[in-house]
Structures are given as C-alpha cells and as structure tokens.
Amino acid sequence: MARIHPNALVHPHAELDDDVEVGPYTIIGPHVRIGAGTRIGPHCVIEGHTTIGRNNRIYPFVSLGLASQDKKYAGEPCQLIIGERNTIREYSTYHIGTVQGGGITRLGDDNWMMAYTHLAHDCVVGNHTIFANNAQLAGHVQVGDWAILGGFTVVHQFVRIGAHAMTAMCSLLFADVPPFVMVQGQPARARSMNFEGLRRRGFDNERIAAVKAMHKALYREGLTLAQAVERIEALLPRHPQAAGDVALMRDFLAGVNPQRGIVR
Secondary structure (H helix, E strand, O other), X not given: OOEEOOOOEEOOOOEEOXXXXXXXXXXXXXXXXXXXXXXXXXXXXXXXXXXXXXXXXEOOOOEEEEOOOOOOOOOOOOEEEEOOOOEEOOOOEEEOOOHHHOOEEEEXXXXXXXXXXXXXXXXXXXXXOEEOOOOEEOOOOEEOOOOEXXXXXXXXXXXXXXXXXEEOOOOEEOOEEOOOEEEEEOOEEEEEEOHHHHHHOOOOHHHHHHHHHHHHHHHOOOOOHHHHHHHHHOOOOOOHHHHHHHHHHHHHHHOOOOOOOEOO
C-alpha cells in the first residue's frame, strides 16, 4: 500500500500506485495519478488532471497541476504529464495546459528541476534537462533534451530552446535558441556552443567539428538564416558521423518563426 502520512489529504478517487510516499499536509486531488516509487514531500499541492510517472522525487511546497494563469482558460479538463525519475525541488509550480495550446503541459524523464522553477501552460520539456533556481518558462515554450537553463533564466512565450543548448545566469530569451548554442544576456545573445557539455555526453572530435562548423555558419559568416541552413546541410558529406546532429539543427531551424527568429 502507498505510504500516506495521516495528516495528508488524498482524495479517494486519486490513483496512487504501490510504494508511493506522501508527506504530511500534502493535498492530492481526485484526478491525480502517481506511479510507483514516487516520493512526495510535505506541504505539496497536486491537483487537476495530473499524471506523475515512476520514481520521481518531489520536495516540499511544490504545486503541480493547478489551473493555468492564462485568462482564456475556462476550466477545461487539461493535463499536466510528468515522466519518470525527475527531481523537482522546493516551491516549483507547474500548470496544466490550455485548449488553445493542445491541452497538455509535459515534463519528460530524468530532469533536474531546482527550486522555484516554473512551467507555464502548454510547455513541453524533454529529457535530461537541468533548470537551475528560478528558471521560468512562459506559456507554450519548448525545451529540448539535455538543455541547461541557468539560474533566473526567463523565457518568453512560444520560444523554443534546442537540445544541448545552455543559458547563462539571468538570461532573458525573446527568440529561439538553436541546438548546441550557449547564450547570455538581456536580451540573450549567442556566445559560443556548449562544447564542454557535448564532450561530457560522449561527442567525439568529428561531431564536435561539425558543431563548430554549424556555429560558424550561423554566427560568424554574416549569412542569412536561409543561407546558413544551406551551408549546414552541405556539411553532411564531410561529417557523416554527425548526420544526426546536422539533422537536429536543420529540423530545428526549419521550425523557426520568421517574426521571432533565433538569438544572434
């Protein structure tokens, strides 16, 4: 049976798997489902149509699944879906989606979410990300796998952050951040590529060389975005081992909104 503290309030219709632990004074609503091995600290609030996977660690004073702060939200049964093996630290707030944004806010697997992080409605966060303290996402933001957001990073609505990207502390994002790019500033500007992070994840020299060439095409040769995409696609014959990395960049750039653009 789930280990529920006697001072917790768990609605009888909530679905808690075996081996779930719930701390004192935590409140869990009727439409919540929680997978085995997840531990929830004291004074948390989990409401709405919220699904939490296996083996997550949720620290005290976290708020999950409450109604979005979108004024258009009218009480529709939208969702918050959290994957497996995530760590969510104190005072984090993750809201359900909205009908206009697809209805789901989603956090993937193996993410390390520090204190006071915020996922607004309809955000989609991938796997293996790190959000430092007070990293904040407005609505409809997308964050790719292995991205790292520095403390006090603030992201405007509808912005996309590519896989393996990294933001410095106090970065302010109004435009898309392509994969592998490191940004800093208010507003944020591209400073380099996340080479050290890529090496730690096992990128070999050829893949690193391809990332360097993509950085050069985007930021060092004065090309338009369309010209940079052509230059990046031309890297494939010279860097066959980096075909997946080139495709990742090409596909990301194909989805850039011309009115928003990318960080420069």
